[in-house]
Amino acid sequence: MNAYFISGLGADQQIFSKLKLSEKINIIHIEWINPNQNETLEVYAERLSRIIDTSKPFALVGVSFGGMIAVEIAKLLKPVATIIISSTILSSHLPALYRFAGKFRLLNLIPAKLLKASNKLTQHYYFGTKSSSEKILLNRIIKDTDPHFLKWAIGSILSWKNKVKPEKIFHIHGTKDKILYSKKAMPDFLIENGTHFMVYQNAKKISGLIDQLILNN
Numbered sequence: 001m002n003a004y005f006i007s008g009l010g011a012d013q014q015i016f017s018k019l020k021l022s023e024k025i026n027i028i029h030i031e032w033i034n035p036n037q038n039e040t041l042e043v044y045a046e047r048l049s050r051i052i053d054t055s056k057p058f059a060l061v062g063v064s065f066g067g068m069i070a071v072e073i074a075k076l077l078k079p080v081a082t083i084i085i086s087s088t089i090l091s092s093h094l095p096a097l098y099r100f101a102g103k104f105r106l107l108n109l110i111p112a113k114l115l116k117a118s119n120k121l122t123q124h125y126y127f128g129t130k131s132s133s134e135k136i137l138l139n140r141i142i143k144d145t146d147p148h149f150l151k152w153a154i155g156s157i158l159s160w161k162n163k164v165k166p167e168k169i170f171h172i173h174g175t176k177d178k179i180l181y182s183k184k185a186m187p188d189f190l191i192e193n194g195t196h197f198m199v200y201q202n203a204k205k206i207s208g209l210i211d212q213l214i215l216n217n
Contacts, residue, residue, distance in 0.1 A: 006066030018203035041156035045072035074166035081217040093185040128195020
């Protein structure tokens with residue numbers, strides 16, 4: 001079974017490096033492509049989906065921003081299962097502050113480079129990184145992220161409008177996620193004390209869930 005993995009905003013496949021999945025699952029990492037000017041999240045997801053081989057059964061796994069991309073791809077294609085981690089299915093479940101910022105286009109006031117320049121202590125607090133290896137990985141992800149891609153991606157999240165819950169979609173979320181928190185969302189699986197970085201921190205638990213959801217569908 002092919003499983004297409006989509007990383008978080010700006011991150012690459014390193015975020016999935018601790019997952020240990022069944023040998024029956026063939027992991028394929030989807031690489032980011034450059035967004036077009038003023039491109040919406042939906043249109044970008046459609047372009048990104050063209051790499052997927054739909055001639056055979058496949059699953060989608062997306063974390064954070066990659067989860068939202070997976071939602072949009074699942075609406076277009078027919079995966080056997082879509083798993084989103086530390087993400088959201090409906091745009092109405094985004095935190096109120098994000099929706100407010102999107103409505104009033106506040107992101108337009110912030111230079112792209114400034115988005116990467118936030119205090120490291122703040123970054124680690126919100127992502128929930130604890131060990132030195134987690135902090136090193138987060139620092140590397142932030143350092144390697146293109147600031148213009150980052151600004152486009154944040155803008156596409158803030159303006160995202162999705163009211164559709166695709167079929168066979170499963171939501172895994174952490175109880176201590178400080179970035180994509182919502183009282184409205186009803187995740188299928190809650191990871192106790194899981195942070196926004198839990199796909200790396202709680203890899204054993206999440207690996208088991210991914211195996212179960214993909215191989216049983």
